[in-house]
Amino acid sequence: MSEHNGGCHCGKVKFTAKDPIISVACNCQRCRKLSGSLHLGVIFSEENFSVDGELSSYEYVGGSGNKVNSKFCGICGCKIYSKAELFEGLVSVKLGVLDDALDFPPQMEVFTNYKLNWLKDNGCIKESFEEAAVAERLTSILENL
Numbered sequence: 001m002s003e004h005n006g007g008c009h010c011g012k013v014k015f016t017a018k019d020p021i022i023s024v025a026c027n028c029q030r031c032r033k034l035s036g037s038l039h040l041g042v043i044f045s046e047e048n049f050s051v052d053g054e055l056s057s058y059e060y061v062g063g064s065g066n067k068v069n070s071k072f073c074g075i076c077g078c079k080i081y082s083k084a085e086l087f088e089g090l091v092s093v094k095l096g097v098l099d100d101a102l103d104f105p106p107q108m109e110v111f112t113n114y115k116l117n118w119l120k121d122n123g124c125i126k127e128s129f130e131e132a133a134v135a136e137r138l139t140s141i142l143e144n145l
């Protein structure tokens, strides 16, 4: 079992997460805008994730047409995690708020149709998906982990 800590910039929100499932880079324009930069998320089971501190939330419709709830610190604005209706029981923790972010190179990338054309990886990405059928393939990968 591995345990990981993290938190926001101002320090009001702290969290602990155990046993990462997969690290994912999403290249869609929605995630890019919401993150303010590049989106990288580490997926954990909701039951292995606990937060201390007050979070604000913002709900929007994700790429699959399902709702996504983004949780962030209302003081410093750091995005902490998001929860997608489609992926029941899972949370996607933003890579940059994990204290040990270096330990989570992305293993999978989605929405490569929108990938910034200068962006390269170091060979860590094993699976890449274009926009088409991303949700289904993502679901099958997570179900088979």
Ligand SMILES: [Zn+2]
Residues within 6 Å of the ligand: 008, 009, 010, 011, 012, 013, 073, 074, 075, 076, 077, 078
């Ligand atoms: Zn904060």
Ligand SMILES: [Zn+2]
Residues within 6 Å of the ligand: 026, 027, 028, 029, 030, 031, 032, 039, 063, 111
């Ligand atoms: Zn995205």
